[in-house]
Amino acid sequence: MSSARQRVLSPQLLLLMLAGALGTFAYGMALPVLPLTVTAATHDQATAGLVTGVVSALTITMELLSPNILRRFRVRDVLVASALVQLVAMAGFAAVRTLPAMLAWGALTGAGFGLFVTVVVVAVAALVPPGRTGEAIGYFGLGVAAPTILGPPLAFALLDARGAGAVFAAGALACAAGGAISGFLRLPATRPAAAGSGGVVAAVRSPGVAPVLIALGCTTLTYGAAISFTPLLLGTSGPASAAVFLPVFAVARMLARTAAGRAVDRVGEPRLAVPSLAVGAGAFALLQVHAAPAIVVSAAVSGAAFGVVQTAAFVGMLHQAGPDRSAGVSGIWSVAIDGGIGGGALLMGPAAAALGLAGAFWLLPALFALAFVVRLPTAAAGLPTMRWFPGGGFRRAVMDVQVAERNGLAPGTLELRSVGPLAFGPDGVLFAADNVSASVFAIALDDDAPGEAGGPIDIDQLDTRLAALLGCARDDVVVRDLAVHPVSRAAYLSVMRGHGADAVPLLVRAGQDGSLAEVSLSGVPFARAAIENAPGEDDERQVLRLAEGAEPFEEFEVRGIKLRIARDRMRSVTVTDLAYADGTLLVAGASNEEFVSCLRRIPFPFGGAARSNSLEIFHVSHGKYETEAPVRTLVPYGSGDVLASYTCTPVVHFSLAEAEPGAHVMGRTVAELGAMNTPLDMVSYRHDGQEYLLVANNRHPLFKLACADIEGQAGLTDQQSGFGVPRQDVPLDGVVRMAVRGDGEVLMLRRDGDGHLHLRSHATDGF
Numbered sequence: 138m139s140s141a142r143q144r145v146l147s148p149q150l151l152l153l154m155l156a157g158a159l160g161t162f163a164y165g166m167a168l169p170v171l172p173l174t175v176t177a178a179t180h181d182q183a184t185a186g187l188v189t190g191v192v193s194a195l196t197i198t199m200e201l202l203s204p205n206i207l208r209r210f211r212v213r214d215v216l217v218a219s220a221l222v223q224l225v226a227m228a229g230f231a232a233v234r235t236l237p238a239m240l241a242w243g244a245l246t247g248a249g250f251g252l253f254v255t256v257v258v259v260a261v262a263a264l265v266p267p268g269r270t271g272e273a274i275g276y277f278g279l280g281v282a283a284p285t286i287l288g289p290p291l292a293f294a295l296l297d298a299r300g301a302g303a304v305f306a307a308g309a310l311a312c313a314a315g316g317a318i319s320g321f322l323r324l325p326a327t328r329p330a331a332a333g334s335g336g337v338v339a340a341v342r343s344p345g346v347a348p349v350l351i352a353l354g355c356t357t358l359t360y361g362a363a364i365s366f367t368p369l370l371l372g373t374s375g376p377a378s379a380a381v382f383l384p385v386f387a388v389a390r391m392l393a394r395t396a397a398g399r400a401v402d403r404v405g406e407p408r409l410a411v412p413s414l415a416v417g418a419g420a421f422a423l424l425q426v427h428a429a430p431a432i433v434v435s436a437a438v439s440g441a442a443f444g445v446v447q448t449a450a451f452v453g454m455l456h457q458a459g460p461d462r463s464a465g466v467s468g469i470w471s472v473a474i475d476g477g478i479g480g481g482a483l484l485m486g487p488a489a490a491a492l493g494l495a496g497a498f499w500l501l502p503a504l505f506a507l508a509f510v511v512r513l514p515t516a517a518a519g520l521p522t523m524r525w526f527p528g529g530g531f532r533r534a535v536m537d538v539q540v541a542e543r544n545g546l547a548p549g550t551l552e553l554r555s556v557g558p559l560a561f562g563p564d565g566v567l568f569a570a571d572n573v574s575a576s577v578f579a580i581a582l583d584d585d586a587p588g589e590a591g592g593p594i595d596i597d598q599l600d601t602r603l604a605a606l607l608g609c610a611r612d613d614v615v616v617r618d619l620a621v622h623p624v625s626r627a628a629y630l631s632v633m634r635g636h637g638a639d640a641v642p643l644l645v646r647a648g649q650d651g652s653l654a655e656v657s658l659s660g661v662p663f664a665r666a667a668i669e670n671a672p673g674e675d676d677e678r679q680v681l682r683l684a685e686g687a688e689p690f691e692e693f694e695v696r697g698i699k700l701r702i703a704r705d706r707m708r709s710v711t712v713t714d715l716a717y718a719d720g721t722l723l724v725a726g727a728s729n730e731e732f733v734s735c736l737r738r739i740p741f742p743f744g745g746a747a748r749s750n751s752l753e754i755f756h757v758s759h760g761k762y763e764t765e766a767p768v769r770t771l772v773p774y775g776s777g778d779v780l781a782s783y784t785c786t787p788v789v790h791f792s793l794a795e796a797e798p799g800a801h802v803m804g805r806t807v808a809e810l811g812a813m814n815t816p817l818d819m820v821s822y823r824h825d826g827q828e829y830l831l832v833a834n835n836r837h838p839l840f841k842l843a844c845a846d847i848e849g850q851a852g853l854t855d856q857q858s859g860f861g862v863p864r865q866d867v868p869l870d871g872v873v874r875m876a877v878r879g880d881g882e883v884l885m886l887r888r889d890g891d892g893h894l895h896l897r898s899h900a901t902d903g904f
């Protein structure tokens with residue numbers, strides 16, 4: 138059943154954001170002060186970046202190790218432990234500031250922060266309501282951006298007023314508070330990310346990636362040098378100091394990263410990144426002018442340039458490497474960013490000792506200029522934009538990786554042998570059943586742009602248009618199911634082109650503008666759940682139903698009524714319907730066991746043990762209890778329950794909350810909708826505060842049932858029990874598939890008297 142829209146900013150997410158901000162605040166305060174502290178201890182400018190380099194190296198190491206750590210420990214425990222490691226490091230810096238001791242504290246800082254920041258992102262994902270991930274990530278990004286902006290000026294103020302010990306003591310307090318808050322978090326269980334098929338080495342070797350990576354490396358080295366050494370060059374107080382430069386740089390970087398995500402789609406990555414590199418080189422040159430206006434302009438322009446390049450580089454490398462190497466691209470991008478912080482600081486020290494501090498700072502515009510030269514040929518070549526995510530760009534690039542990791546998906550080429558029932562899950566992941574291979578696939582789609590409010594979908598002659606798209610006759614188009622994307626509100630159709638063993642499975646997207654497009658399954662993140670107890674491919678048993686459209690059939694006459702009967706092999710009804718609810722994929726269909734009718738509950742992300750229950754119902758039309766006929770269509774109902782419908786057409790309530798795996802479950806028949814009929818689809822929706830059920834049928838009208846009537850309906854246990862829950866005919870003919878499309882709308886696939894299919898939106902207040 139549908140539920141109220143959940144808040145993104147839940148109390149638990151707010152607590153997590155606060156913990157993340159405190160951990161980031163300690164890191165943001167320490168980083169610009171470390172070179173000053175090291176120089177004061179060693180009296181040697183060449184060593185100024187050593188500790189920062191160690192911090193960066195350990196940060197990267199722990200980012201790479203964190204998935205293995207999360208396989209062994211709970212997220213909350215790792216959060217608390219990583220905060221405590223940072224606390225020990227900050228306290229150590231405050232107490233003992235010899236070079237060997239600071240190298241040790243730096244290692245602890247990097248290890249603690251690398252683990253902390255990675256695990257915080259995992260925790261955010263675990264707390265996000267389905268379909269609201271982008272919104273939550275946006276809030277979280279703003280939350281952790283504030284400490285990076287405010288940390289440096291506060292650190293410098295403390296440094297000038299109380300000395301370095303006070304800065305690190307404040308960092309220790311922030312870590313202690315972050316760890317304490319983490320201990321109060323109630324986080325759902327999370328699963329480690331699946332390993333992707335495109336590793337770091339493969340991504341680096343992809344044609345066209347190297348120039349983008351080299352240019353990104355030049356700019357991140359510049360960033361690392363600037364954040365660590367501007368306090369030495371400009372001082373820590375005054376209008377032309379690092380206390381002004383660093384926060385202005387951070388704000389400009391944050392804003393530019395956001396804006397670049399949209400701009401890169403329109404103009405292409407090379408045309409956006411290359412001019413930014415040229416502008417950034419000029420902006421860093423202004424650091425040599427020790428005047429407040431020049432410093433502010435330098436910070437704003439160079440920060441914006443770096444933000445643009447940082448965002449564009451991710452998209453550019455992903456564009457060149459392709460989607461099957463998205464995990465590898467994500468890895469080299471993260472390492473380049475984090476490694477640049479330490480590498481720039483590490484190399485700037487010896488450069489300053491050799492060239493003088495002012496001379497060494499000329500290396501910053503030189504590095505941006507070098508990146509410009511490296512990238513200039515790609516801009517001149519006018520590379521096409523986003524060849525594999527139409528309209529997706531940066532959001533698609535980032536969300537591909539985030540959605541894949543969060544949901545246990547790995548990029549690759551998905552080869553369907555058949556396609557049938559569809560359902561959407563969290564993050565817009567599409568579930569698709571393949572009965573030939575006895576599998577259900579979870580697929581991450583490139584379709585997360587919100588649809589226009591109130592815009593209907595109305596596509597006439599859908600079957601004719603599909604035939605033109607797929608290059609076949611109209612009678613060879615078989616639409617198996619329909620589902621609506623929860624964000625874009627586009628319709629997705631499972632389609633078989635042709636009949637029998639030679640039929641080709643396809644997924645087709647139908648847009649609000651009436652467009653139709655085949656969904657490419659090459660290089661998409663996906664995961665497979667095998668149906669372990671499926672009927673065998675050689676199982677000769679058959680299940681009867683009423684035929685749809687132009688599919689092959691046999692004609693029978695029953696009590697003067699001619700029926701078009703289709704015969705399905707038992708294997709082909711392994712999965713008859715899908716629905717997702719509360720972290721579980723509900724899979725109705727048939728099994729190879731004694732009691733054939735079966736309902737499976739598969740945890741998602743895939744990997745956990747599936748729970749399977751055989752089903753039994755009283756079939757009013759047949760006057761007997763049955764266990765062989767599979768559920769034809771189902772919807773989640775209440776808390777852990779299911780409403781299901783069968784051929785000839787009982788509606789049955791199953792209570793699953795206490796059903797142990799493998800147990801035999803008896804259903805409560807609550808309605809009898811009439812014999813000689815196959816239910817084709819069923820959806821639930823809300824109207825005027827009430828819940829209703831729509832049941833589309835092969836021979837009977839579209840029925841509407843009030844769910845309030847179901848609660849008090851006694852089970853029908855004989856043919857004298859009546860018809861159960863009252864039903865109302867809805868005057869819409871030929872409805873064969875349905876999907877709820879936002880509040881107040883149901884999308885319906887309808888067949889007219891001539892056999893043509895039409896896809897049309899209908900307002901629920903008209904039922």
